Amino acid sequence: MAAEARLEVEVAFALPDRQRIVTLEVPMGTTARQAVALAELDRLFPEVSPETFAAADLGIFGKPLRDPETHRLRAGDRVEVYRPLELDPKEARARRAERTGR
Template identity: 70%
Template sequence: MAPRESALLDVEVAFALPERQRIIPLAVPDGTTARQAVEMARLEEAFPELPPATFREADLGIFGRRLRDQDSRVLRAGDRVEVYRPLQLDPKAARSARAGRGKD
């Protein structure tokens, strides 16, 4: 009997900038983590203007829910891994600045 090949799962990796987005479909081996799928998607080639660390260090989520165990979360068939951009401005600081301008 031949050894059984590892099953492949269909997943997607998504990343967006304000002006464009990419959703990359992948067939990954069973047992692939969310972080590994991001590496396989090679987003640095689709977004050469960003440093590669953007994708290696980004927070990740699946269907809008941030992952706590980003480096160990094993994917399931149909998952869409989302790569989140860091905030440019802290929302609390932005609200405080707006409130301060309003008191002039």
């Protein structure tokens, strides 16, 4: 029986004060969302809700994925887990304008 084909990928997540890149060896056919689950980021970032990782937007090398649940990874891919926005960009601009009197 042949060994299952595997590939090496990375999963990255960052908070304002620290980041982690987890290197994984996963079976061929692993999706981006599955790789995030395998990286166990909730253990590395206990202050972040596990649901955040399960529902986060994902990307590969800065390119957002439309469907991370079905996007199959290739060797060397780095899955990036994006944090939810704390403030809508339009609201942030409005607040800055208010403070500067514009």
